[in-house]
Every structure is written in C-alpha cells, then in structure tokens.
Amino acid sequence: MADDLKTWRELPVAMIVDQPGNTVEVETGTWRALRPVLDPSKCIKCLICWVYCPDLAIERLEDDSVKINYYYCKGCGICAEECPTKAIQMVEEGV
Amino acid sequence: MEVKVERQIRTGLNGDEAVAYAAYHADVDVIAAYPITPQTIIVERLSEFVHDGLLDAEFIPVESEHSALSAVVGAAASGVRTFTATASQGLALMYEILYIASSLRLPIVMALADRALSALINIHCSHDDAYAARDSGWIEFFAENVQEAYDLVIAAFRVAEDKNISFPAIVNLDGFILSHSIEPLYIYEGQDVVREFLPRREPIVKLDPDKPVTIGALALQNYYIELKRAQAEAFEATPPYIRKILREYSEFSGRKYDFIKKYMIDDADIGFLVLGSTAGTMRHVVRKWREKGRKVGLISLTLYRPFPVDDLRDAVKGLKKLVIMDRSYSFGSPYAQLYMDVAATLYDEPEKPDLINVIYGLGGRDFNEYTAEEMWEKINRPGVKKIWVGVRGD
Structure with missing residues (x-):
C-alpha cells in the first residue's frame, strides 16, 4: 500500500483530485469498532436496514435478503438499532 | 525613469477610491465583500461602478467577511477574475479561508486597509492584520502612497494569475493614512489600456463540467504533508516571476516597482x-x-x-x-x-x-x-x- 503513495513532486497542481469517483477505493471498514452480524434465520426481508444504512454498506440481493459489505461498513449500528426482529447484533471487533 | 502620461489621467483620489478604480480597470468579474472601516469606500465605489453599468461584474453583498472570501474562493475556482477587500476584524473573520484560497492556488486579489485589531476598538492603522496573513500562503504587497495602492492592485492581478505563480495576493494600504487621504496620482484612461498589461485570466485549474475535478478534498496522514511540501515549493519559486512582472509593470506605467x-x-x-x-x-x-x-x-x-x-x-x-x-x-x-x-x-x-x-x-x-x-x-x-x-x- 505504502509503495503506491506519491511523493510531493508527483502530486497534481492545486491539490485537486483529477480522477472523479475514487471514494470507492477508500476502505472505511477499517474504522469499525463494532461489527454488525446478521442472523439470516431472523431476517424477514423488510429491507429497513438497506434503507437506513448511511453508507450503502447493506447490499440487497435478488430475493430481497441482505448482505453486509464489511469493506465499507463503519460499524455505526443503525441497522441493528432499526431491525424490527433484532436479526443484526453488534459484536466487538477483534474479540 | 520617464513618466508615461499618455493614456493616463492625472487626478486626485483617496487610497480606497484608487483601489476601487484599479479593480474596475482590471475588469474584475466577481466581487464579494462586506463593508468594514477603513476599507468601506473600496466596495462602495465598486458597487456603484457595477450599478452604473461601467463594470460588468457580479457584485455579491454577503453577510460577513467569512462569506465574502468563501464566495470569491468559489468564483475563482470557476476560472474568473475575483476581488475582495477588508481590514482588521474582517481579515480575522476570513482567517480560515485565507489558507484554503492559497492551498487551492486561487489567484484572488484582496485589498487590506490595515487597521488595528481590537480590543479596545480602534479603526486606525496598525499592521496587525497584514501580519496575521503572513503565514497563510498569500503574496503580500505594501503600498507607500495612493499611487502605489492603485498600481499594486493592477500588478497584483497579473502576479496572482500568472501560470507560474497562481497564488492569491494582498495589497496592503495603511488605514486612513492612505485609505482616506486624497493624493494626486495617475490612473489609466480605462479598462482597454490596462487590458494590454493584464489579459484575460487563464486558470491553471478550474471547475469544468466537461473535465470534472474535485477541489478541496480531504488529505490525512498519508498525503497532507506532501501537499504542504509541494505548496511550499511552489510559493518559494514565485519571486523571479513576481520580479519579472513588476519590471514589466514599471515599463508599462513609467513608475518603478521592485521588491x-x-x-x-x-x-x-x-x-x-x-x-x-x-x-x-x-x-x-x-x-x-x-x-x-x-x-x-x-x-x-x-x-x-x-x-x-x-x-x-x-x-x-x-x-x-x-x-x-x-x-x-x-x-x-x-x-x-x-x-x-x-x-x-x-x-x-x-x-x-x-x-x-x-x-x-x-x-x-x-x-x-x-x-x-x-x-x-x-x-x-x-x-x-x-x-x-x-x-x-x-
């Protein structure tokens, strides 16, 4: 990773970002302290978590079941808070 | 040096009016400013020039100096020529945006009618505000008299907008001593004359829907220091270009300018x-x-x-x-x-x-x-x- 970083001599002028849409490369999942864990047996496919996730880290699958994208999920816990069947539990990372 | 009086008018103006005429003759495109003594006359005159149809510019009356500089930052990012003016507490309120304007290499020109910082409240000259901007990455000029205030604003646009420079510039004029004192000076007959010295701005970077870029993004531990290193290098490389432009302006005006x-x-x-x-x-x-x-x-x-x-x-x-x-x-x-x-x-x-x-x-x-x-x-x-x-x- 560190090898990809540019030196100051290689940076674009005026501190611009000249490649739009590069936020997808930012692995915000490393910020997470609590990890949402889904119990599929309790999921009723209401998609409330999918609507509420502020980072689009809940992926909606063909059959309206959901999958958590841990590359982007920051562990805010909104999905677990909103889930009507308590199908999502927040678990401490690294434990 | 021979004084070239052709296409120049001998007149009497106070320092603020001279600065306003300089921005007008520089054919500035966007002005955002908030009135503060002793700078107020500058933006009053400019608002009159715009109202009277003499100056084809957007004049944005904002609710604070923080907004004034923020508005010209946005305007300058679109590639146009921008101007603002302030003093003392107003500069203090602009402070965080000073660093943003210079980091983003936006060639804004600002007149600073130098005034003491409170407390106690004082409206007269100290160089507190000029010094407050010294670390922010703006080029700073000091005028000795009203003629220099006029000339340096015009020269500052060329300096700031030069492709090898592209940094914002402040022209300091002592509050009241210059801003409100009427002195004899030469001004150009109008925009057509100044345009020969100061052509249209060609930005090094601008907001362009056909070639989108992000201006003013986030840079944390992995890039901020490299960005500052590059900014320092770019700023410290400016003196030869500034000198060249001041020499050109000396030839153009018949009045000698150097560092x-x-x-x-x-x-x-x-x-x-x-x-x-x-x-x-x-x-x-x-x-x-x-x-x-x-x-x-x-x-x-x-x-x-x-x-x-x-x-x-x-x-x-x-x-x-x-x-x-x-x-x-x-x-x-x-x-x-x-x-x-x-x-x-x-x-x-x-x-x-x-x-x-x-x-x-x-x-x-x-x-x-x-x-x-x-x-x-x-x-x-x-x-x-x-x-x-x-x-x-x-």
Missing part, C-alpha cells in the same frame, strides 16, 4: 527598515538627518511575502546598525514580526549590522519627524534592543 526601495542606504551607517506609508515620512526624515551629518538611510519593502531575503541581505551590506520598525506587536515573542523575519534573514551572514526593534504608531498614533527624533535619541542609548516610540511613559 524593496532604497534611499541613501549605500553609504549609510544606520539603516531604517519600514513597511507602508511611514516610508514616506522616513524618507523626509532621512533627508533632514543627512543635512545634520547623520549617516542614515532607508529601506522599505514593497513585497512582504514571499519575504525578499536576497534583496534585503544585499541592501544591508555595510550598515553598522539596522533599525526595524514594526507597527504591530507580537506578545511573548522575543521581538516583533518584521524584526524576526529580518533577524532570520541575516543570521547566517558572516557580517551583519546590529539590530534594533522599534515599535511605533499602533492604532494610528501619529509618527512624524518629532517622533523620529525621539526614536533617534532612544536608539543611540547604549545596549538598546527593543524600544517603543510615541508612547507616553517611556
């Missing part, structure tokens, strides 16, 4: 270094003192940032003593602001003059030939390093 001005300094024993309108007072004083046999000379800075290190090292050669006059105070620092720049500039020189710091003129306290005589008496006391003049009690 520093020297008066009777070459054979002097004691030099005085000053910013702003006090240079005129001190030139008079130096002439009078020479008649009394005092071997004195004067250096004044037209360019304050980037600091004209090489010019200053050269100018002080042979001096026994250099008196650095600060119209501000840096509480808790060993010396005031200009002194510390000069001390750092000369530290590595094998031979250098003894330095004395003089604090004068705060809040518009008059500095005249009587104050100068008091200064002369004080700087010749043994062992003196830092003194205040024109203050009751010392």
Whole structure:
C-alpha cells in the first residue's frame, strides 16, 4: 500500500483530485469498532436496514435478503438499532 | 525613469477610491465583500461602478467577511477574475479561508486597509492584520502612497494569475493614512489600456463540467504533508516571476516597482527598515538627518511575502546598525514580526549590522519627524534592543 503513495513532486497542481469517483477505493471498514452480524434465520426481508444504512454498506440481493459489505461498513449500528426482529447484533471487533 | 502620461489621467483620489478604480480597470468579474472601516469606500465605489453599468461584474453583498472570501474562493475556482477587500476584524473573520484560497492556488486579489485589531476598538492603522496573513500562503504587497495602492492592485492581478505563480495576493494600504487621504496620482484612461498589461485570466485549474475535478478534498496522514511540501515549493519559486512582472509593470506605467526601495542606504551607517506609508515620512526624515551629518538611510519593502531575503541581505551590506520598525506587536515573542523575519534573514551572514526593534504608531498614533527624533535619541542609548516610540511613559 505504502509503495503506491506519491511523493510531493508527483502530486497534481492545486491539490485537486483529477480522477472523479475514487471514494470507492477508500476502505472505511477499517474504522469499525463494532461489527454488525446478521442472523439470516431472523431476517424477514423488510429491507429497513438497506434503507437506513448511511453508507450503502447493506447490499440487497435478488430475493430481497441482505448482505453486509464489511469493506465499507463503519460499524455505526443503525441497522441493528432499526431491525424490527433484532436479526443484526453488534459484536466487538477483534474479540 | 520617464513618466508615461499618455493614456493616463492625472487626478486626485483617496487610497480606497484608487483601489476601487484599479479593480474596475482590471475588469474584475466577481466581487464579494462586506463593508468594514477603513476599507468601506473600496466596495462602495465598486458597487456603484457595477450599478452604473461601467463594470460588468457580479457584485455579491454577503453577510460577513467569512462569506465574502468563501464566495470569491468559489468564483475563482470557476476560472474568473475575483476581488475582495477588508481590514482588521474582517481579515480575522476570513482567517480560515485565507489558507484554503492559497492551498487551492486561487489567484484572488484582496485589498487590506490595515487597521488595528481590537480590543479596545480602534479603526486606525496598525499592521496587525497584514501580519496575521503572513503565514497563510498569500503574496503580500505594501503600498507607500495612493499611487502605489492603485498600481499594486493592477500588478497584483497579473502576479496572482500568472501560470507560474497562481497564488492569491494582498495589497496592503495603511488605514486612513492612505485609505482616506486624497493624493494626486495617475490612473489609466480605462479598462482597454490596462487590458494590454493584464489579459484575460487563464486558470491553471478550474471547475469544468466537461473535465470534472474535485477541489478541496480531504488529505490525512498519508498525503497532507506532501501537499504542504509541494505548496511550499511552489510559493518559494514565485519571486523571479513576481520580479519579472513588476519590471514589466514599471515599463508599462513609467513608475518603478521592485521588491524593496532604497534611499541613501549605500553609504549609510544606520539603516531604517519600514513597511507602508511611514516610508514616506522616513524618507523626509532621512533627508533632514543627512543635512545634520547623520549617516542614515532607508529601506522599505514593497513585497512582504514571499519575504525578499536576497534583496534585503544585499541592501544591508555595510550598515553598522539596522533599525526595524514594526507597527504591530507580537506578545511573548522575543521581538516583533518584521524584526524576526529580518533577524532570520541575516543570521547566517558572516557580517551583519546590529539590530534594533522599534515599535511605533499602533492604532494610528501619529509618527512624524518629532517622533523620529525621539526614536533617534532612544536608539543611540547604549545596549538598546527593543524600544517603543510615541508612547507616553517611556
């Protein structure tokens, strides 16, 4: 990773970002302290978590079941808070 | 140098009006400003020029100086020519945006009618605001008189917008002493004349829907220091380009501009270094003192940032003593602001003059030939390093 970083001599002028849409490369999942864990047996496919996730880290699958994208999920816990069947539990990372 | 009066009009204006005419003649596209004494006349006149259809510009009356500079940052990012003006508390309110404008290499020109910072409330001249901007990455000029205020605003647009520079620039004019004093000066007949020196801006980067870029993103531990290193390199590479443009402007106007001005300094024993309108007072004083046999000379800075290190090292050669006059105070620092720049500039020189710091003129306290005589008496006391003049009690 560190090898990809540019030196100051290689940076674009005026501190611009000249490649739009590069936020997808930012692995915000490393910020997470609590990890949402889904119990599929309790999921009723209401998609409330999918609507509420502020980072689009809940992926909606063909059959309206959901999958958590841990590359982007920051562990805010909104999905677990909103889930009507308590199908999502927040678990401490690294434990 | 021959004064080229063709296509120039001899008139009388105060410093603020002269600055307003300069921005008008520079055909500025967007002005956002908030009125504050002693800068108010600048934006009043500009709003009249726009209202009367003389100047084809967007005039954005904003609710604060923070918004004024933010608005011109946005406008400048779109590639147009931008101008604002402020003073004192207004500059303080702009402070965070100063760094943003310079980091994003936006060539905004700002007139600063130098005024003391509160408290207590004062509307007259100190250089507190000019010094407050010194670390922010703006180019800073100081005008000695109304003619220079007019000329330097026009030159500042060329400097700021030059492709090899592309940094914002401040033109300082002493509050009231210049901003509200009517002086005779030459101004150009209009925009057509100035356009020959100052063509349309060609931005190095701009907001363009056909070629989208992000301006002002986030940079944390992995990039911020590289960005600042690059900014420092770019800023410190500007002096040769600034010099070239000032020379071109000297040719264009018939009035000589360079980084520093020297008066009777070459054979002097004691030099005085000053910013702003006090240079005129001190030139008079130096002439009078020479008649009394005092071997004195004067250096004044037209360019304050980037600091004209090489010019200053050269100018002080042979001096026994250099008196650095600060119209501000840096509480808790060993010396005031200009002194510390000069001390750092000369530290590595094998031979250098003894330095004395003089604090004068705060809040518009008059500095005249009587104050100068008091200064002369004080700087010749043994062992003196830092003194205040024109203050009751010392």
